[in-house]
Amino acid sequence: MDxxxxxxxVYDFPKKGIVFKDITTLLLHAGAxxxxxxxxCEPYLDRPVDLIVGIESRGFIFGGAMARELGCGFVPARKPxxxxxxxxxxxxxxxxxxxxxxxxxxxxRRGMNVLVVDDLLATGGTAAxxxxxxxxxxxxxxxAAFLIELGFLKGRDRLGDTPLHVLMNFESE
Amino acid sequence: MDxxxxxxxVYDFPKKGIVFKDITTLLLHAGAxxxxxxxxCEPYLDRPVDLIVGIESRGFIFGGAMARELGCGFVPARKPxxxxxxxxxxxxxxxxxxxxxxxxxxxxRRGMNVLVVDDLLATGGTAAxxxxxxxxxxxxxxxAAFLIELGFLKGRDRLGDTPLHVLMNFESE
Numbered sequence: 155m156d157x158x159x160x161x162x163x164v165y166d167f168p169k170k171g172i173v174f175k176d177i178t179t180l181l182l183h184a185g186a187x188x189x190x191x192x193x194x195c196e197p198y199l200d201r202p203v204d205l206i207v208g209i210e211s212r213g214f215i216f217g218g219a220m221a222r223e224l225g226c227g228f229v230p231a232r233k234p235x236x237x238x239x240x241x242x243x244x245x246x247x248x249x250x251x252x253x254x255x256x257x258x259x260x261x262x263r264r265g266m267n268v269l270v271v272d273d274l275l276a277t278g279g280t281a282a283x284x285x286x287x288x289x290x291x292x293x294x295x296x297x298a299a300f301l302i303e304l305g306f307l308k309g310r311d312r313l314g315d316t317p318l319h320v321l322m323n324f325e326s327e
Numbered sequence: 328m329d330x331x332x333x334x335x336x337v338y339d340f341p342k343k344g345i346v347f348k349d350i351t352t353l354l355l356h357a358g359a360x361x362x363x364x365x366x367x368c369e370p371y372l373d374r375p376v377d378l379i380v381g382i383e384s385r386g387f388i389f390g391g392a393m394a395r396e397l398g399c400g401f402v403p404a405r406k407p408x409x410x411x412x413x414x415x416x417x418x419x420x421x422x423x424x425x426x427x428x429x430x431x432x433x434x435x436r437r438g439m440n441v442l443v444v445d446d447l448l449a450t451g452g453t454a455a456x457x458x459x460x461x462x463x464x465x466x467x468x469x470x471a472a473f474l475i476e477l478g479f480l481k482g483r484d485r486l487g488d489t490p491l492h493v494l495m496n497f498e499s500e
Contacts, residue, residue, distance in 0.1 A: 164411040174411045178431055181401040182378070184394070191395050205355070211384040215403065218388035219395040221357070222364050228354040228388060238337035238347045258351055 157193075158322050160186040161302070173327045175302055177273050181215065190321060191219045194271070194299050197319050198224055203296055204266040207231050207257065207288060209280055213272035216301060220271055229261045229268075231284045242290055244283035255283045257291075264292030275300040275320065278309025285316055330366075331495050333359040334475070346500045348475055350446050354388065363494060364392045367444070367472050370492050371397055376469055377439040380404050380430065380461060382453055386445035389474060393444055402434045402441075404457045415463055417456035428456045430464075437465030448473040448493065451482025458489055 160180035167174040180186045194216060207229045208217020214230060221228040234243060234254050241256040262268060268288045272281060281298055288295050297317040303309070305325045310318055333353035340347040353359045367389060380402045381390020387403060394401040407416060407427050414429040435441060441461045445454060454471055461468050470490040476483070478498045483491055 162412070167411040176411045178403060178410070178412075178434065181394075181403070182434060184377075184398055184400045187401060188395060188398060204357075208388070211387055212403075214384055214387035215381070215391035215401060218391040221354075222361060222392040222395060225357055225361060227357045228360060230351060230354070230385075230388065237351070238340040238349045239335070239351075261351065261355060 155186065155189050157186060157190055157301075161322070175274065175304070175324065177212065177301060180301075187219075190301060191216065191223055193321055194301065194319065195220050195223045198269060198296070198299075201296060202267045203269045205229050205262060205268050205293070207262075207268055207270050207284060209255070209270070209272040209284055210236070212274070216273055217271040220269075220299070224269075226269075229257055231255050231257050231270075231280075231287065242287055244286045244290075246279035246283040248279065253279070255280055255287065257284075257287050259291070262288060262291040262293040266293045267296045268293040269296050270298040270316075271300075272298075273301045275303040275309045275318070277307050278312035281309065282312040282314075285313060328359065328362050330359060330363055330474075334495070348447065348477070348497065350385065350474060353474075360392075363474060364389065364396055366494055367474065367492065368393050368396045371442060371469070371472075374469060375440045376442045378402050378435060378441045378466070380435075380441055380443050380457060382428070382443070382445040382457055383409070385447070389446055390444035393442075393472070397442075399442075402430055404428050404430050404443075404453075404460065415460055417459045417463075419452035419456040421452065426452070428453055428460065430457075430460050432464070435461060435464040435466040439466045440469045441466040442469050443471040443489075444473075445471075446474045448476040448482045448491070450480050451485035454482065455485040455487075458486060
């Protein structure tokens with residue numbers, strides 16, 4: 155099954171000149187979604203994963219399904235102010251300005267094996283900040299898994315030596 | 328396993344006087360999360376479900392895992408402006424003002440059996456709007472499933488004759 159054929163290009167979203175990779179057409183298709191979850195989980199079947207950290211909000215769809223598949227817990231990484239209890243926060247730079255991501259301060263215990271999950275690796279800012287958050291709380295980042303990598307944005311250069319697992323790479327828009 | 332014991336009360340979130348039911352403590356625990364997904368899916372194992380519509384954003388975590396478990400597709404119901412292609416929209420009233428929810432116009436085909444999923448049934452505004460959206464596109468709402476119902480907010484009164492499946496009910500704050 156060629157999962158790339160289930161991704162839809164949407165032109166000029168979220169702004170003029172951008173070609174947006176729409177994953178909802180893959181989610182819609184039971185067989186493609188199931189295959190994506192199976193393939194995303196495959197490298198981790200024989201490795202200890204205690205927690206998946208899923209990045210808001212499309213990372214919740216993949217991360218939730220993967221946590222069930224791998225039999226591990228799930229931690230949401232969210233935009234500031236969304237989580238109710240005490241959080242730790244990491245900022246990161248965007249093209250214009252800054253943004254930040256938070257997880258609950260008691261979500262990860264020292265030495266836990268953590269897998270970071272999102273749908274898309276673009277510039278890598280959110281993923282890099284999430285990986286730093288896991289480290290701040292003493293977690294070991296086993297890897298980071300993405301459905302799609304936009305290779306031309308070189309996001310993987312920001313993720314240091316974290317082992318990456320990517321199902322499809324787009325080398326140009 | 329008493330899933331209620333995994334829910335954490337957070338006081339004064341998102342504002343003074345509110346007791347927030349924090350589900351992240353359940354998600355963290357692999358056994359509790361797995362049991363919640365299994366129990367949420369149970370009534371639908373022998374009924375046709377073509378699609379799960381998960382409501383942004385905590386509904387994505389449960390809906391994604393349930394779609395994988397039931398072997399069906401997944402459709403995100405999102406806040407306005409987040410979905411890239413053509414959408415249909417339904418507005419609903421909040422305590423102060425209005426909000427809206429959208430799904431892609433081509434996400435649901437006439438006659439499809441659709442299950443609506445969210446973590447929490449509170450006042451029922453978003454869930455009711457989502458159910459109307461499914462109907463607008465010709466889908467049949469098989470049911471709506473929630474981890475938690477805040478019974479004292481009477482949200483189920485807004486959901487008409489949609490069959491509801493709820494794992495835990497809180498009758499008071």
